[in-house]
Amino acid sequence: MTPYERIDRAVDEASDALRRLSLEIHSHPELNFEEHHAHSVLTEYLDEQGFEVVRGAYTMPTAFKAVAGNGGPTVAVLSEYDALPGIGHACGHNLIAIAGIGAGVGLRAGLEGVEGTVVILGSPAEEGGAGKQILIEQGAFEGVAAALMAHPSPADSATPKVQALQSLRVEYFGRNAHAAAMPWNGVNALDALVAGYNAVSMLRQQIKPTDRVHGIFTDAGVKPNIIPDYTAADYYVRSATMAELDELKPKVQAALESGGMAAGCRVEFTWVGRAYTDLVSNDPLAGRYCAHMEELGLPVGKIPWFGASTDMGNVSYVLPTIHPMFGIPCDPMNANHTAPFTQAAATEEAHERTVRVAKAMARAAYDVITQPELLAAVKQDFLANVPNPGDPLR
Ligand SMILES: [Zn+2]
Ligand SMILES: [Zn+2]
Structure with a gap:
């Protein structure tokens, strides 16, 4: 079995559990820094899966860190799980939560017998709390080679421009x-x-x-x-x-x-x-993600997508980062931050898309860890686009 096959199988095997976690989070919407239920169910699952879990990490009671693997380059995948006031999971962060967990589980399976480490970061308060800026200030990305996260939206974009x-x-x-x-x-x-x-x-x-x-x-x-x-x-x-x-x-x-x-x-x-900050997407990493999405039957466009902001932008000033938007079936007139999008984020179709995105992220992360020439290209692209890497707000 190839490493990609191991990744895909591990994500498929986790899919039912991920679906339960997603619906559990979706039906218990929690606001900025109050995501206690999501934090508890996600860390419990990662504990059961044998990850080394730190709850309440980086000074935030609802942040977590889950590590697996050994030595080699370290790649981080991120989960979000906060909701919006009144309209619940209208940004689909329940799907981001399981995309990150699924990618982490898949990547760990891919790395069997290879030197490399996966860190799943549970990142609170994207909707206004800039939780990832706190992760940066608390050193969560020290020694990490690249960071990946994916966000649901009405359409796909591998390297969205955000403000x-x-x-x-x-x-x-x-x-x-x-x-x-x-x-x-x-x-x-x-x-x-x-x-x-x-x-x-x-x-x-x-x-x-x-x-x-x-x-x-x-x-x-x-x-x-x-x-x-x-x-x-x-x-x-x-x-x-x-x-x-x-x-x-x-x-x-x-x-x-x-x-x-x-x-x-x-x-x-x-x-x-x-x-x-704005988001500086890493092109070589986005290229690998797109290649894998295509192989998995979901080709991704590179159309820019404007008119939103994410604290993953801050992360992109610190280390090579991608934050692709992935389409889930929904009415494009009722995109993120509307009640119909809340419903779209709970459908079986949205779950299936998310599972494929988790596989593509895990495969791209596996490539970065195991292909030194890709890792070098990723670093070079980062340094070319972020001339003074580091905490963007310092
Ligand atoms: Zn949002
Ligand atoms: Zn969002």
């Missing part, structure tokens, strides 16, 4: 007044909020097609007869690269500041949490 992202909170401070009796005594923080929002809308004509600025009002006053003394909004600011994001951020701030100036309000800005 760098940072969240911005803006607050306006004014002064209350009776809105009919003495409005001239008020300083209207709602006017500041609206004027700032409109200034951002005007800015949109002058930003790049790959930039995105979108926000919601979180605090907009309490009663029509009180001039609001406090308002606030949350914005996401995104660009094609970290460098372009750094250019866009002060423009957005200036637009929002103008609203405060117009209404006479003090303005406070908070850049919230850790930034998400």
Whole structure:
């Protein structure tokens, strides 16, 4: 039996158990950093499978590390398992969870009799918590040659372009007044909020097609007869690269500041949490993944896919990384982050696609571990595209 056959057989044998894990996670959606049930069922399974499991790894109670193999190059495969508020697993992270586990189980079988190590990283809080940035800060990728993860979507893309992202909170401070009796005594923080929002809308004509600025009002006053003394909004600011994001951020701030100036309000800005970088996909590694997907009967396009962000981008600044999007049967009008996509992520067809993706990731990882010339090409491509590798936010 060839190593690829061993990989495929191991993933096929695990498929029923993976299906149960996927549905278990899907029916217990948990938010950022609260994925205790998913963490518990996934680590229990990996324990049973004989992996060396560390629960609550890297300072995060819902992160884990599972290791198998010995010596040689180490490759990491990643699982995500967080859900979205209100619409559950609308990003299909239950499938990402089992794609990572399946790839790890397959790769271990492929590596029998070969020097090489597989690390499965359980990565919390992709939806806004930048869990992988914490993995980076805690050293999870030290000594790792490459990292692989795959994400469900309506269409396939081996090397999707995703945006760098940072969240911005803006607050306006004014002064209350009776809105009919003495409005001239008020300083209207709602006017500041609206004027700032409109200034951002005007800015949109002058930003790049790959930039995105979108926000919601979180605090907009309490009663029509009180001039609001406090308002606030949350914005996401995104660009094609970290460098372009750094250019866009002060423009957005200036637009929002103008609203405060117009209404006479003090303005406070908070850049919230850790930034998400753009994704630098490793071409030789993506090439191996595509070749294996084709062999497995699911040819992958290289069409770029824009308009989202992932903390796997941060990982791609640290070591050679791929994060292909894989299509699952769904209505393309109801893609990720919609309730119909939640249903699509639970279907048998989506599971079958995920199993094949797990095999292709395991095979590509096996190639990197066992083919020194491929490993060299992977490293070279990484260094050519990430000139200063390391923690992108340091
Ligand atoms: Zn998502
Ligand atoms: Zn997602």
